[in-house]
Amino acid sequence: MVKLRPYEPVPAAIQQKPRFPFVTRVLLELFTAGELPNVREIDLEPDYGYVGRIVYHSGAVVLFRGARLHLNSLGASEIALDKGYTKYFLRQLGYHTPQGRVFLFPDYFQQIEKQAFQGDFQTFIDEVGAAIEQEIGFPCYLKPISKGQGEGVNRCARREDLAEIVGEYQSADYQLFLVEQAVNWPDYRVVVYKDEVVACYRRVPLTVQxxxxxxxxxxxxxxxxxxxxxxxxxxxxxxxxxxxxxxxxxxxxxxxxxxxxxxxxxHDVSNLCAGGEVEDYTERLHPYWRAFCVRLVADMGLRFCGVDLACADVERAETDYSILELNAVPGLSNYAASGERQARIVRSLYQRIFNEGDQG
Incomplete structure (x- = not known):
């Protein structure tokens, strides 16, 4: 570990690691500039900068790993990671989500139910396809249950594409996947910290000219x-x-x-890690949707969260919407890279988060 204190120069071993994770780099920048007055010292793993220990003047200690900070409880974070359980609780709470269903691969079904699946892979595909046609309809989206950053998310336009997509899931050893009705409204990420929306941006799928x-x-x-x-x-x-x-x-x-x-x-997905582009809506988001997202995040037991909101018009109140996903570890590096104003928003957010880290 390398121990850092405010206003002291960053050790050479750290300066030679410019590709540290984004959150680590922001933390170091804020701390060495003296902008985290509540923080006494930081112990940072020097090779990759992926984990660290923050010690506050109050005596409180907080550990972090990548972008995983101390803000959300483990249980709430795990539920948010699981797309199926997230959908269940959101629907129980009265929020709109796309029509969908979770499917278990035969091997995992056998582990859970303690009984063999009757049939082969093609039988499984036929059952999934029939269920989609009866309950959801094509086109639809297939999503691995517990993957983030758009990993494995596929638009399935027709039943003939199903075997290839599910075959890729099987090769990747996914155990469960979610099939959801396609929603054609614009896709927004709304970032909530405590009782405030700190950023909102529309995510536009990868496009070339x-x-x-x-x-x-x-x-x-x-x-x-x-x-x-x-x-x-x-x-x-x-x-x-x-x-x-x-x-x-x-x-x-x-x-x-x-x-x-x-x-x-x-691309049929708009995640920034899949090449999506950013259009900032922070100042354009209607107060109705600000209050809506703050309430939703609190209802799910979270304090820091990215709400993936499909909405007909976020500049008007009470328009049609659907909640696509929640992200309890919202990555903000790509948003910060989209402009100077966005970089300032993200920097200010992390300054608050790290300064308030001893407040529980």
Whole structure:
């Protein structure tokens, strides 16, 4: 561990690690600048900066791991991570969520129910497909139950695509997945801390614009280079099977050259880690939705949370909506990289979080 105190220079061992996790870098910047007066010292793991121990003047001690801070209880965080249980409790509380159903893979079903699944993989696919047609309808979304950052989320446009998507889930050793009705309203992330909305932004799926010369692969490589210049935390996967499927659906490939000015959406998911873009709505969010999201987060026993809200119009009160997911560990690095104002919002938020860490 490397022990840090306010106003002291950052040790050389730390300065040589510019790719520390985003939250760690913000913490170090605030602390060494003397902007965390309640913090006495920080013990930081020096190789990766992924874990640390914060000691307050009050004697309180807080440990963190990546973006996992001390704000939410373990139980509430685990429920928020599980998309199926989140949907259950939100519906019990009267909130709208997309129509959906959780499916267990046969091997996991056998572990839970202590009885063998009657049939093979194709039988399982047939049962899932029949249930979707009867209860949810195509197109729909398939989501691994306990994965974040858009990992494994697929839009399934037709029953013929089901076997490929579920086969990928099986290869990845997922045990459960959620099938949800497709919701076509814009997708917003609303970030709540305690009793306040601190940020709101619309997430727009990965899109490229043709220049009449470059293949789609080159356009994506160019966009990745722009990401790096902006300081966005992660690179999206150009060979993502979801991108390939989307292209094939439109009889295209990564080598297709788009006409000048043509916009083409490559992803059916809007997560920023999958290449999504940010349109800030913090000042445009109607007070109705501010109060709504604060109440929802409190109802779910959380203090710091990202609410994924599909809404017909967040600038008007009481419009149609659906809650897609909750994130008890909302990553803000990509939002912060989208502009100077956004960076200030995130910096101010973490200043509050770390200064108030000894208050429970």
């Amino acid at each position: 043709g220049d009449g010369v470059s293949p789609i692969r080159a356009l994506l490589q160019r966009k990745q280079a722009e990401w790096l210049q902006l300081g966005r935390a992660r690179r999206f996967d150009i060979e993502d099977s979801r991108i390939i499927r989307r292209l094939q659906r439109d009889q295209m490939s990564l080598e297709t050259i788009l006409p000048v000015g043509q916009l083409y959406q490559l």
